[in-house]
Amino acid sequence: MKFFKLLSIFILAVSINSCSVYNFTGAKPVDGKTFQVNYFQNNADLIEPGIERRFTIRLQEIIQNQTNLDxxxxxxxxxxEGEIVEYRITPMQATASQTAAQSRLTISVNVRFSNKNKEADNFERRFSFYRDYEGSSLPTGSVLNDYIDEIFERITQDVFNESLAKW
Structure with a gap:
């Protein structure tokens, strides 16, 4: 019985100590208390109105939800900071009648990250993701919004991992 009590205390101590290195979201402790997300301009050749605002807000939300930064x-x-540099729809597979059987929506965002307290963490990198869909239809309305949200979810998580989780 005493062995199990000591084992439980040891496991608890190791668990508490390990939380100082990573939190439950995988982010390492940051040398700072605040973060700033500047408005991401849409510089893509093909413009989808409003995606720059959606991306900026989405990035703010993921950092707020997964860290204790203000x-x-x-x-x-x-x-x-950065800009949306690509919004592209490309046919991926053709049918026998020379039409697209599958198309791909690709969005790329150039991100510049700066850490005032640890300049070694600074980077500038392009993040990109895509969503394939049935080639015979062009997504509009809520379907297009769902595709964009899916792409932004992946890109913002990649930005978070690169800047704060170091994965």
Missing amino acids: LTNSNGDLLY
Whole structure:
């Protein structure tokens, strides 16, 4: 009985100690208290209205939900900025009648990350993801919004992992 009590205390101590290195979302402790996400401009050749605002808000939300950092409008310890550089629809597979059997929506975002307290973490990188869909239909309305949300979910998680989780 005493062995199980000691084992439980040991496991609890190791668990508490390990939480100081990573939290439950995988983010490492950050040398800062605030973060800032500047508005991401849409510089893609093909413009889908409103996606720049949606991406900016989505990035703010993921950082707020997965860290204890405070969002600020200026002088953030961590700074995210950049632009949407690609919004493209391409046919992926052709049918016998020379029409697209499958098409792909691709969105790419160039992100510049700066950490005031640890400049070694700074980076500029292009993040991209896509969504394949039936080639005979062009997604519009809520279907297109769902596709964009799916792509932004992946891109923002990749940005988070690169900047804060170091994966």
